[in-house]
Amino acid sequence: MNNQSTNQNNFLDEVVLRDRLHLYTKKLNINKWDLGASSSIDSSVQVDKGEAKQMKSAQRNSITIRVWNESGLIGITSTSDLTDNGLFKAIEGAKDASNLGNPNDIPDFSPLSKDPLPELKRPIINPLGIKTLYSVLKEAEADLIGKHNSIKSVPYNGIAEGISERIYINSNGALRQMRSTHASLYLYARAEESGRKPRSSGAVRLAYGAKDIDVESCIEEASDKTISHLNYQPIDTGRYLICFSPDAFLDLLGSFSSMFNARSVLDGISLSQKDSINTLISVPCLNLDDNGLHKSNIGASAFDGEGTPTKNLSLIKEGKLVNFLHSESTAKQFGVKPTGHAGLGAKVSVGPDWFVVSRSDKYRLSKSNFNHKDMKDKYVYIENLTALHAGVKASQGSFSLPFDGHLINQGDKTSIEAATVAGDIKDLLMNIVSIEEEGIITPGGVSPHIWVDNLSITGEA
């Protein structure tokens, strides 16, 4: 291992890394290159009835290198072997791959890769250490089991903390570096009552450091949700008024994010077309932003894989599609600027950071007074959707998804035993009947509760 590329804390030294790349690429007659590097140290614990089941720690470094050959074609390689031999082999691999580069789509450096970065005032929190993590989790497990007689175990649980670093460098002088810390806690309890099926639910909390995780509220939420599913019944198959929780609505939107993705549009696998900008794709009172810089986004990054600064981007404004997410390559083809949503590749991927759904008060919906806290009419509350990888056909717009939720009638709440909800995302966005006022912050974004009428549910009744 050539430790010149890492400092004493095992993190990458971006200046040394840049100099090594200059040296090796010169040897191979490569004049144009860029790289993305990441480094992390993570620790985590899981417990089982008070005992530490497994304690883990990981130290990782990896680099992705892109090179442009004499013909201007691009090649890429990734490696976790940062020895001299490993790095040299990776550059050679990228050069070989460039001989098969796509002449019809050649990414370039982002024109914004040397622009000033947004200021991210995120704290760097010192780790608590694995023994303290164990103590916190052990206590949380015991507290959760103690919340209700029917909660017998917490089969899925974990607490983790880590520090990570990202670097972007190119041969044109761009050099980006950022370091961040993160921590997480998840608790999924299993409850069982005599003669009844086991039920399970849980909660997740994120923070910049383990000391800041709101353990109490995680226990409360996991307990409340699990207990709320003890009184369960099958539901009749039919069409229902639905209230999506913020988590569920964000998951659904995320699964269909190819609608906003310029790469998917160019590849022909999006529901949107190149000329879809300014068309109405939802009810007029829906706004959707992608805001990776949101203060509640624990995983915020100041730049994307191509070094483009992250920014808040409006995607749907008053029902109209107003922007796509772009990389350098797609932006060039659309005649716009990159938006800070790119990965790093020969074919550059594009993806959202952090969705923020909100209500535009300029327009009113037919049922704009609906509120899940005091709704008297019969409706189905979808707490969370599962198996999105299997039940969403993003290029077709259809979904058929299992969910956890409740049938609520005159305030009476009955958990739904096993059911799926099915529909079409384009129809769903057009059939929203109410968007509640309060935006709820979740681990994956911000959204109010969203009401949709006449969605199809299959139950086992």
Added chain:
Amino acid sequence: MDTSTFDDKWKPHLELLLAKGCSSGADFVEIFLEKTDHISILAEQNIITNVSPSFGIGAGIRVFKGFRDGFVSTNNLTESGLNDALEQALAMLGLNVSALDRSKFQGLNSLRDFGNAKRNWLSDCPKTKEATQKLLSGTSSLEVLGKHLQVRRGSYSRSWQDVIVAGSDGTFAHDIRLHQSTGLNVLAADGEHRTSIGRRYGSSDTPDDLINWDEKNSAQEVCDSASSMLYADYVDAGQMPVVLANRFGGVIFHEACGHLLETTQIERGTTPFSEMIGKQIAHPSVTAIDEGITPGAFGSISMDDEGMESKKTVLIEKGILKCFLSDRAGELRTGHIRTGSGRRQSYAFAAASRMRNTYIDAGTNKPEDLILSIEDGLYCKSMGGGSVGPTGQFNFSVEEGYIIKNGKLTKPVKGATLIGEAKEVMPRISMCADDLDLAAGFCGSISGSVNVTVGQPHIKVDSITVGGR
């Protein structure tokens, strides 16, 4: 440390680390070293749009004390890097090396080299240029054979892994693994009608697999499916009998039952079958097997990631539960003996009990007998993905389905999802045909994503919930 080859040269270094671990009071110490060489290639329409090679090295060190274990992974394979990792893993369990006591460790056995005959496999694989030509032949076959194809994609990935496992019980084993997978996908569109269809094929330990791939036949299969499904109606929801086709239909058994027969599920208390050994858990027509020995199958392994030779494990025999899949930690914590099923995606994960090639064994019926036995039901010709929840509930999407009416296949339908619970569905598998076949896939779970094979003959489930519109 020389990472160019994993062989006997590593023995003294590994023995020293293991001796340190044992001197500290650990019950067991295991070191897993890995080197990888992957490449993935994507062809879209008639052009190669992505060639992504990647290389990796890493080590995973696991220490047991009582029922607890500590696991540390690192990319740093220097002597000091491995020492640091060991010390971290020991410290997690409250252990530390004060003085080296060689008597605590008896040394490693002679190297059991499963990889010796495989050292040329990487160079025997097709060159990148050859691979791109084969993929482009696949996407042009789609163009020739298909109609209304808006997107045509071919993908190839080759994964080469060189591993060595050393344990303080003397285990010392080396292996080289080669997995290749190839896929064709299309998006067909005509006005408002859209469908996406894909097929994936995979093999292990067969360097010339891509060259021997019949891409035209695969393209024909994909285009036939797309043609059927493009104008299909949505399925009506309800409870009904279904027939699941062979090959990838086995994903249901994998998800709904196979995972519940891993000892990790006993440890968590999340399997309903933990006390059911020797008892009837499925219909008497069901015999289910998990093994790692079928030559060339995607889930086959010469040894598992704990250095144990692979074997065949009968899970269910004529409906009676016979065995759980167990790894080292599973054996320690549940008492079920190891079955050569300790698997992990990479050095970054501790091994866990995982499936290999898992299938329902062939029965005696003909596939058409199963269809003929149903008045109103659903034929699931091709399955999409699925998952199983923490209480055993499963769900699967049906990629290509047909309504069965009076014993005959009628119109194609889309949008179906099968949902249920393993404990309730297993006794309802009432008929198995004689056409067992396997299909390659990837399984994601506690120790990452591993190559597996699912399989079954055509089977009939007497009643299951079909989600639709």
